[in-house]
Amino acid sequence: MEYGLKVKGLIDGVSDELRGERILGIRDNEIAFVARPGEVSGEMPILDAGNLIAMPGLIDCHVHIRTNGETDRRLQPLTDLPGESTLRAVNNAQADLRSGYTTLRDCGGMEALAVRNSASRGETLVPRILAAGDGISATAGHMDQDRYVGARVLSNPGVADSPDEVRRVARNLLKLGVDLIKTNATGGTFGNGHRPNPGAQQSTEDELRAAVEVARMAGKRVASHAMGEAGIRAAVNAGVDSIEHGFWLTEDVAHQMAEQGTFFVPTMATLYRNTTRGFDGPGMTEEWKEHLRQRAIRVRARLFESLRFAIDAGVKIVAGSDMGGGPFLYHGECATELSQLVEAGLTEMEAIKAATSLAAELVDRDDVLGRLQEGYWADVILVDGDPSKDISVLQDGKSVRGVILGGAAVSLSRELLQAEGVVESIWGRVPWVAD
Ligand SMILES: [Zn+2]
Incomplete structure (x- = not known):
């Protein structure tokens, strides 16, 4: 499974900056790359998440x-x-x-x-x-x-x-x-x-x-x-x-x-x-x-x-x-x-x-969790709004339009689901912390 998520902005979990438009490349359970739209070549399917912002789960x-x-x-x-x-x-x-x-x-x-x-x-x-x-x-x-x-x-x-x-x-x-x-x-x-x-x-x-x-x-x-x-x-x-x-x-x-x-x-x-x-x-x-x-x-x-x-x-x-x-x-x-x-x-x-x-x-897993960076586990959420300006958009998950766990979709917005078949939807096929 390999796909890219095109987002309007990206919070990587470590940097103080909200990054602009990016493509988040996901390969199997991991983040393969974070790139600017023009930098991605090859046949990878890209899902356009429109105005949503990606951040670590x-x-x-x-x-x-x-x-x-x-x-x-x-x-x-x-x-x-x-x-x-x-x-x-x-x-x-x-x-x-x-x-x-x-x-x-x-x-x-x-x-x-x-x-x-x-x-x-x-x-x-x-x-x-x-x-x-x-x-x-x-x-x-x-x-x-x-x-x-x-x-x-x-x-x-x-x-x-x-x-x-x-x-x-x-x-x-x-x-x-x-x-x-x-x-x-x-x-x-x-x-x-x-x-x-x-x-x-x-x-x-x-x-x-x-x-x-x-x-x-x-x-x-x-x-x-x-x-x-x-x-x-x-x-x-x-x-x-x-x-x-x-x-x-x-x-x-x-x-x-x-x-x-x-x-x-x-x-x-x-x-x-x-x-x-x-x-x-x-x-x-x-x-x-x-x-x-x-x-x-x-x-x-x-x-x-x-x-x-x-x-x-x-x-x-x-x-x-x-x-x-x-x-x-x-x-x-x-x-x-x-x-x-x-x-x-x-x-x-x-x-x-x-x-x-x-x-x-x-939790002693900073080698795999909590960042949108190459090699980290692809736990990603897609948010409608910018939590780095207004933290309340995360409240009760009300503006969370997508949840991706280990590269697989737990939930995605209706628009993204139209690209069905690209993102694998899962029922328990993710790497666990306990492994
Ligand atoms: Zn307690």
Whole structure:
């Protein structure tokens, strides 16, 4: 399979410039060349994408595909039939794919592993998935949840209460084939217990260090959920690769992150949605919902300060929306994060890099993902509008007219589909990150 896509403009994921009219040459699963229209010779069929702009398929570095913003999602493990949550995960991942996301880093949930494996066999068409499986959490910690009292005897397999237990749990996760290890350094907005304290440290530095040690030996990365200052500091000291959320990041830890090369995934979309759509869940009183909304407003103001520290210190900021991770956080809306990053002070192009080349660096696949350059995997989206001038055109995939995964069409606009037979349409015939 070989074809060219003629586009009005091209964002390559690394350069600060929007390039003018280009032909993007695609051969099998890869980008063969990027050329000016006059420079292409030979018999290659060229699809004219008219006014559309090509850019790398987007990468979201923090999602939970097992859930889709349901207000009763914590009850699902008790009410789901076997397999139900995995089918839900497929559906959620496909919503992200349609909206322009060709790679997802799943930060908690065993379903993502099953979906990834199924996709790698060509059974399911979803974005490329890097999965953490169960997050490692202290007893009663942030991810020791979703198992109500009666079922608690089952014990969450990700629970670990000492460095040795962390090593055992991390090794078990590696045995199951996780792509990264997720740790929980602090509490969370929706963690264990009815009224969790998101800032409280829950894992010790030694426990976090043990996770990093085991992951390093296996050549894997470590992401750490860390909201409060002490937990963020412990995780950064332990050498994790990314701080997830980082709501109460301080100036000096931001400098330490910049020095160490620790990535920051601020998941700004969560607090934005919490303030605009509020909260809900089984047994929640009106008073508690309003308390949470007010808290989200305050924490969001503090997160903008964290972003300022991180931008000034030169921390690598990467896009992760946390879709699925809380009520009213719906798949298909991952690009909310990009608009939020721009609101917090990134330029449009910086926000785009945060979801392309820089995100590829965090997931350790910057040799093949996140760029429209020769030799990279042909994950391409075609956009009606210029995201480098107005990031909101990516919102909800509303202006995404084409999604190409590994050179094959997942979806294309009606005009391009008239050239049927040139682009191979696929059902699971792409190279997977896990390969
Ligand atoms: Zn999350």
